[in-house]
Amino acid sequence: xxxxxxxxxxxxxxxxxxxxxxxxxxxxxxxxxxxxxxxxxxxxxxxxxxxxxxxxxxxxxxxxxxxxxxxxxxxxxxxxxxxxxxxxxxxxxxxxxxxxxxxxxxxxxxx
Amino acid sequence: xxxxxxxxxxxxxxxxxxxxxxxxxxxxxxxxxxxxxxxxxxxxxxxxxxxxxxxxxxxxxxxxxxxxxxxxxxxxxxxxxxxxxxxxxxxxxxxxxxxxxxxxxxxxxxxxxxxxxx
Numbered sequence: 001x002x003x004x005x006x007x008x009x010x011x012x013x014x015x016x017x018x019x020x021x022x023x024x025x026x027x028x029x030x031x032x033x034x035x036x037x038x039x040x041x042x043x044x045x046x047x048x049x050x051x052x053x054x055x056x057x058x059x060x061x062x063x064x065x066x067x068x069x070x071x072x073x074x075x076x077x078x079x080x081x082x083x084x085x086x087x088x089x090x091x092x093x094x095x096x097x098x099x100x101x102x103x104x105x106x107x108x109x110x111x
Numbered sequence: 112x113x114x115x116x117x118x119x120x121x122x123x124x125x126x127x128x129x130x131x132x133x134x135x136x137x138x139x140x141x142x143x144x145x146x147x148x149x150x151x152x153x154x155x156x157x158x159x160x161x162x163x164x165x166x167x168x169x170x171x172x173x174x175x176x177x178x179x180x181x182x183x184x185x186x187x188x189x190x191x192x193x194x195x196x197x198x199x200x201x202x203x204x205x206x207x208x209x210x211x212x213x214x215x216x217x218x219x220x221x222x223x224x225x226x227x228x229x
Contacts, residue, residue, distance in 0.1 A: 036215070036216040038156075045221055046206075046219055048216055048217065051216040052213075091216070092215070093215045097172070100146065
């Protein structure tokens, strides 16, 4: 089955560092397809945060970083701020589905 | 800059159809694939398929084949997504999302809420 697995929730205090994992399989992340990360603030559309595993679009603070290894990827957020509280989704391409796959999403709570 | 402006909220009865539009501006419409993604209330993102605005070619997620139709009108730089035989579990926000040419990632429209209720 083609899925991207994320933890349902993570939390951290302001100023701390948190990571969100995204675990896939040999038909998506493990096959070499890039991983993207999106931030979705309440009531808004998703916003591209990281593309092609490690790249930040213009305007995204360097507190956000991405990494990928094997069949998994991670999003790290350093210097947590209150406005980082949001849902975060990973996304990749899946060869078995011949289509796009999203993780289930992770809710970040800033304590 | 790239803008994707979607049509307004819809309320439909079970069994009806709904057609959502996505008007693109700030770039050459025919040069970028357009995808559709939906999000049920309180749930995650679900990919529905894409359309090639240049050729009109489409690819649908298996779950939606036969019930979803994606079209476009290049004269007004607008993509459309129609869902037929609506059910209550089709209640969701539907997003159009423009794919970058360099990879499988997206800019997003603002979303259109479709509510299916008798």
